[in-house]
Amino acid sequence: MHPSTPKAPSEHSLAVAWRVALRMMRAAVLGSALAGGAAREVNAQQATTESYQVLLKDGSIAYGRLVRQDADSVVILGLTGRIAFARASVRQVQAAGLPHARADGSTEYWLPDPMASRLVFAPTGRTLPKGEGYFADHWVVLGSAAYGVTDDITIGGGGLLLPESKFWFVTPKVRVLSRDDFNLSAGVFLAGWGSDGTGGIGYLVGTFGGSPDGNLTVGIGNGFAGSRTTKDQLIMVGGERRVSRRTAFISENYFTTGWADALVSYGMRFMGERLTFDLVFVSTASGVTFPGVPVVGAGFRF
Numbered sequence: 001m002h003p004s005t006p007k008a009p010s011e012h013s014l015a016v017a018w019r020v021a022l023r024m025m026r027a028a029v030l031g032s033a034l035a036g037g038a039a040r041e042v043n044a045q046q047a048t049t050e051s052y053q054v055l056l057k058d059g060s061i062a063y064g065r066l067v068r069q070d071a072d073s074v075v076i077l078g079l080t081g082r083i084a085f086a087r088a089s090v091r092q093v094q095a096a097g098l099p100h101a102r103a104d105g106s107t108e109y110w111l112p113d114p115m116a117s118r119l120v121f122a123p124t125g126r127t128l129p130k131g132e133g134y135f136a137d138h139w140v141v142l143g144s145a146a147y148g149v150t151d152d153i154t155i156g157g158g159g160l161l162l163p164e165s166k167f168w169f170v171t172p173k174v175r176v177l178s179r180d181d182f183n184l185s186a187g188v189f190l191a192g193w194g195s196d197g198t199g200g201i202g203y204l205v206g207t208f209g210g211s212p213d214g215n216l217t218v219g220i221g222n223g224f225a226g227s228r229t230t231k232d233q234l235i236m237v238g239g240e241r242r243v244s245r246r247t248a249f250i251s252e253n254y255f256t257t258g259w260a261d262a263l264v265s266y267g268m269r270f271m272g273e274r275l276t277f278d279l280v281f282v283s284t285a286s287g288v289t290f291p292g293v294p295v296v297g298a299g300f301r302f
Helices: 011-045
Strands: 051-056 061-069 073-078 081-086 090-101 107-110 133-138 142-148 153-160 167-170 173-179 182-193 198-208 214-225 228-242 247-256 263-271 275-284 293-301
Touching: 051 073, 061 081, 061 090, 198 228, 247 275
Parallel strands: none
Antiparallel strands: 051 061, 051 090, 061 073, 073 081, 090 107, 133 142, 133 293, 142 153, 153 167, 153 173, 167 182, 173 182, 182 198, 198 214, 214 228, 228 247, 247 263, 263 275, 275 293
16 A cells, blocks of 8 residues: 555635635624724724833832823823823833722732633634734643734634644634624634645634623634535633733633533633733533643733
8 A cells, every 4th residue: 555645735625714704704794884883983982091000210110091102201190190201211111901999999900811812722802913912832732823913813823832743723813893892703713734634613703891801702613624514503602700910710611503512611811911821621511520621821922
């Protein structure tokens, strides 16, 4: 017997993937066309509530809403009024997140989740801002990266970090509706082993909740392999709930419209300004013994 020659990536696979995603995208765009004008008008009237922190070269930190920054000065609006700093005295100006009252009456600022465009594995309806991206790793051997081409288009991909592995995947995602409290995106998860066949999922995913403290994400997708599509749809329901400045409860759960056994997960995300660390346990609804199979992941936002 002679070894089989690897097949070139199937054009049918790519076509099927994009047909599934574009079919969902057309439905989403129709809805956004009805609501988009009103949403833009509302957004234009709302002032930002985001706070900034000004780190000074002497080590002190000031908080407030950013009024202006230029080559000469940085001006914020703090609790005591407008404060101006000479630019030469400022080391860094960065988003401080939303203010939260402590038990003693003081205020601390919670930065948004650096990995807000994904849950553990699943995408959210949010996209990465233009020019920003992240690296992520799960179980040490599964690596991925994503980058914001525009504010509405994110391109990602990855594979197994093993010497002989040929497993790869790409994850383009396009946001089709953006509001303060809702983001809707369409995308494709396309994977393969070298050039020998491809498959994946075309999906539509929406994230409810504009606050970084909590959100709900719901997605639906059609699987495909080569030119064949699956009969049932895959449904994902997940979310994140902040419990402190640097920790959040996170979950993503899957089931099909054929009502096969559900795959459930729960765990914690620990976060800094750019780094995250996930510890999640995965099980089936009727199967694995508590607490479940551990999944360890880390991410770095750039």
